Amino acid sequence: MPMPALMPVYPRCDVRPVRGEGCYLIGERGERYLDFASGIAVNALGHGHPHLTKAIQEQTATLMHVSNLYGSPQGEALAQRIVDNSFADTVFFTNSGAEAVECAIKTARRYHHVNGNPERHTLITFDTAFHGRTLGAISATNQAKMRDGFEPLLPGFAYATFNDLEGALALIDDHTAGFLVEPVQGEGGIRPASPEFLHGLRKACDERGLLLVLDEVQCGYGRTGKFWAHEHYGVVPDIVAAAKGIGGGFPLGACLATEEAAKGMVFGTHGSTYGGNPLGMAAGQAILDVILEDGFFEGVKAKGDRLRQGLEQMIPNHDHLFDSVRGMGLMLGLKIKEPAVCRDFVAHCRDHHGLLLVAAGENVVRILPPLVIEESHIAEAIEKLSDAARAFVPVSED
Numbered sequence: 246m247p248m249p250a251l252m253p254v255y256p257r258c259d260v261r262p263v264r265g266e267g268c269y270l271i272g273e274r275g276e277r278y279l280d281f282a283s284g285i286a287v288n289a290l291g292h293g294h295p296h297l298t299k300a301i302q303e304q305t306a307t308l309m310h311v312s313n314l315y316g317s318p319q320g321e322a323l324a325q326r327i328v329d330n331s332f333a334d335t336v337f338f339t340n341s342g343a344e345a346v347e348c349a350i351k352t353a354r355r356y357h358h359v360n361g362n363p364e365r366h367t368l369i370t371f372d373t374a375f376h377g378r379t380l381g382a383i384s385a386t387n388q389a390k391m392r393d394g395f396e397p398l399l400p401g402f403a404y405a406t407f408n409d410l411e412g413a414l415a416l417i418d419d420h421t422a423g424f425l426v427e428p429v430q431g432e433g434g435i436r437p438a439s440p441e442f443l444h445g446l447r448k449a450c451d452e453r454g455l456l457l458v459l460d461e462v463q464c465g466y467g468r469t470g471k472f473w474a475h476e477h478y479g480v481v482p483d484i485v486a487a488a489k490g491i492g493g494g495f496p497l498g499a500c501l502a503t504e505e506a507a508k509g510m511v512f513g514t515h516g517s518t519y520g521g522n523p524l525g526m527a528a529g530q531a532i533l534d535v536i537l538e539d540g541f542f543e544g545v546k547a548k549g550d551r552l553r554q555g556l557e558q559m560i561p562n563h564d565h566l567f568d569s570v571r572g573m574g575l576m577l578g579l580k581i582k583e584p585a586v587c588r589d590f591v592a593h594c595r596d597h598h599g600l601l602l603v604a605a606g607e608n609v610v611r612i613l614p615p616l617v618i619e620e621s622h623i624a625e626a627i628e629k630l631s632d633a634a635r636a637f638v639p640v641s642e643d
């Protein structure tokens with residue numbers, strides 16, 4: 246077999262979407278799927294949302310791209326709106342989550358550099374973390390499946406166990422720049438940080454002059470029922486990477502920082518050709534128009550509670566298969582009991598029940614619906630999951 250034209254790095258399934266309608270995807274043969282994956286927490290407003298679609302269409306016709314050589318009224322306006330709704334004083338726009346993480350890593354290193362401590366270049370990160378697929382981002386995880394064959398990776402990372410505060414603090418030395426951590430691990434299996442863990446990291450940063458860098462690429466932007474996941478903890482970060490939901494499907498990311506943390510990011514230190522172009526900014530504004538409406542985040546929380554309740558009520562009827570529910574808001578995980586494998590159950594739901602979910606670490610099925618789901622979608626998902634659980638035979642289907 247010749248090499249496929251599309252580089253075969255993904256084990257793609259047989260769903261081949263050609264159209265989206267709200268919370269549904271329609272495949273090549275006209276088949277419909279209830280989309281509780283949302284392009285992995287990206288399509289916050291579902292598919293074809295009229296406000297987002299219109300904003301992108303109008304901006305495309307007005308001005309799509311210029312360059313960061315020119316002034317950016319569009320970038321200034323979106324950055325200001327994000328600053329007004331976060332801990333941050335300043336924002337750098339990227340095209341992806343990994344680039345937002347890259348910018349966060351560079352910002353942290355530059356901070357210590359301009360403070361006269363260039364030896365403080367190491368970020369302490371956590372096992373089962375996921376920060377993206379660039380060389381910098383895979384260097385920031387110690388998962389072999391992402392790193393194998395890409396050595397030499399970037400120095401400047403040390404790895405601790407997620408939610409093990411003692412272990413993380415024990416790694417601090419003269420080279421430590423700070424911590425890079427997801428408040429709620431997504432890929433790792435929908436694992437929220439414990440409050441003691443996140444508060445402990447913040448305290449260590451305050452005492453030792455380190456930076457708390459949060460990766461909110463998946464858990465930020467309303468997904469957990471607050472704008473930022475760290476708001477649940479009452480912990481204020483120094484730097485945050487955001488992406489996924491920020492453009493609702495338009496490729497967009499952002500690195501947010503306080504004035505102090507970003508003080509090394511002066512003229513010439515960073516850049517991006519596309520990052521922050523007028524088209525991306527229009528998409529970003531349209532998302533904020535919707536999610537910053539009064540009561541939107543409360544609505545996400547209420548829907549998350551309803552979905553969680555439905556899942557928890559369903560578990561005892563299928564306790565050979567389902568263990569427990571975890572997560573926050575509409576970032577939920579359903580832990581599968583062995584010998585069943587979450588990936589097989591996700592495939593079963595998709596192929597036989599028209600329900601799209603995402604597999605994650607720790608044998609957890611990720612449930613990431615659009616933030617605009619309604620009661621009827623929750624009921625439909627629970628029904629499909631119950632049907633799937635009844636029909637599912639926990640052995641590999643191939």
Ligand SMILES: *Cc1c(COP(=O)(O)O)cnc(C)c1O
Nearest residue numbers: 341342343375376377431462463
């Ligand atoms: C998806 C993800 C990334 C990487 O985002 P890309 O847009 O794929 O580069 C980084 N961090 C977290 C937590 C993510 O979930």
